[in-house]
Amino acid sequence: MFLSYSSLLQRRIRPTRNRYVLFSRKQISLKHRKINLQSSLTEKVRNISTGTGEPSVFCYGGASAFGVEITRRFTEGGNGVVSVDSAEGSRECTESVCFPPGATCKAQVDIAVRTLEKSGLADHRFGLMVNASLGWTTGAIMDDNLFDSVDFMHRSNVETSLVLAKLASRFLAPGGLLVFMGSAVALTPTPDMIAYSLAKAAIHQLVMDLSGEVGRALPRNSSVIGLVPVVLDTPFHRAENNGCAGEDWTPCDIIAEKLWEWSNQLPSKRPKNGSLISVTTHAVDNQHGSKEQRTLFRTIKTDNFVQTNLL
């Protein structure tokens, strides 16, 4: 969500596989102030979806580094991906809905709904809906711009997640997977990332709250989960770190691969509804005497209402 389209183009390695997709992607962009979905595209989405079965993917923040990786992995697997973002999603997207600058949460929901309806997808349901937008900033309580940072992180993390949640209540498939991005900083004291940690703590709570909506506002057998990485390896994070990735940073394609794996498993085999799942990467020695990265996904135990000492 916070990367320019040009920077995404540089990351793109695979050619677009269908000219209708490309054409239609541009036509429906709200940047161009019209919603004019080709009927050929509508057919395309349906064909992909029905041809390979669920999931088809709805990606909020499809233009982000993480969103691009998700799009790549799922289109590679034959799934249609709808990107919804303030920038255009990658070329591989089946559809890219592009919000006009400054669109409120309510406007974003309305625009996404209207676009899908006009595309003949009013009754479509997505097997995977994920928020891939990754707003991040540092800042401690003494920082002059604390309040601006809090506002920015609230908008880019909490509000985007709520927009996705609202859309999921309409478009998530029974048995579908609804994924939010938390962070390890919201599980420990992080005085130097106040704004970011507060927003991520709210997202962890949102995962818990929404888990209680399965069978109510969210369809039966669906699962709401939160991914809790330490640092994702993105161009933006590298730019903030002298161009280098840390040894413990997790490449986005590893997470996209895990989402693909979960999406193709039965709901009973996937992470439990309401789970927060830590994503940690370590450099380990391999058989050839050199280092390689290994990423672990683990459920986080959150029985944090255990009461002990009387005061």
Added chain:
Amino acid sequence: MFLSYSSLLQRRIRPTRNRYVLFSRKQISLKHRKINLQSSLTEKVRNISTGTGEPSVFCYGGASAFGVEITRRFTEGGNGVVSVDSAEGSRECTESVCFPPGATCKAQVDIAVRTLEKSGLADHRFGLMVNASLGWTTGAIMDDNLFDSVDFMHRSNVETSLVLAKLASRFLAPGGLLVFMGSAVALTPTPDMIAYSLAKAAIHQLVMDLSGEVGRALPRNSSVIGLVPVVLDTPFHRAENNGCAGEDWTPCDIIAEKLWEWSNQLPSKRPKNGSLISVTTHAVDNQHGSKEQRTLFRTIKTDNFVQTNLL
């Protein structure tokens, strides 16, 4: 913060004990568009503070039902209380700084700092600084006004807490106590209180973050804690509940009493820096065969980064 001044007047039972206090309180209100603190008041604050030792109290949300109880308890004990709110604090306040409508976070900080400086309190340090504002609302993901509710809760809970935190970095005394209001709803799935639970989860994180600032942005030996009640017994909550309090609601004066107790203990005897403290009230049978309420304060164990099952 969200009760009208008139409703607070109805709750007021004790007469103001000092005419200087009353007089000065009106003079410094920003509602009257002037900051004109009587030097007699400045002396008064200093006398109270030095006469009885720490703590003197800084109460954000001093006009709320909870703020009024805190003010009552501490002034009764001989401590000066400064109220900072969008409405005037109770008559017992030593000072009441009243924000103009719509003041941003930064403006609130600036106004509070400027007011205290003009009152000759630039170098004053408060033993207790507490956020007594209690924004609350219900609402699930399907609610039409979800985004407005999230905005309201973010402003009334998270932003007010950040304003207090910012002021604490300047005015908290070494060994002082900085108190925020969390909620039990942010420890469990509460799909019917999305906006409220997200804001309170952020406050729990803020307590953790700020605990790491003791000895840095916050003075040595100070403690940052979060109180985690179920429901507080306030006129607003009663009005939402057919005028009645629930059996498990906690009266505000019980919490004010506990804050008084902690404020008069050595830092080593108080809740540990970074603690979340559950406040639960139960109706128990007493010796006379009738029911009475009992409130327990317990530290909440928050080792929620325990990692278990590999996925």
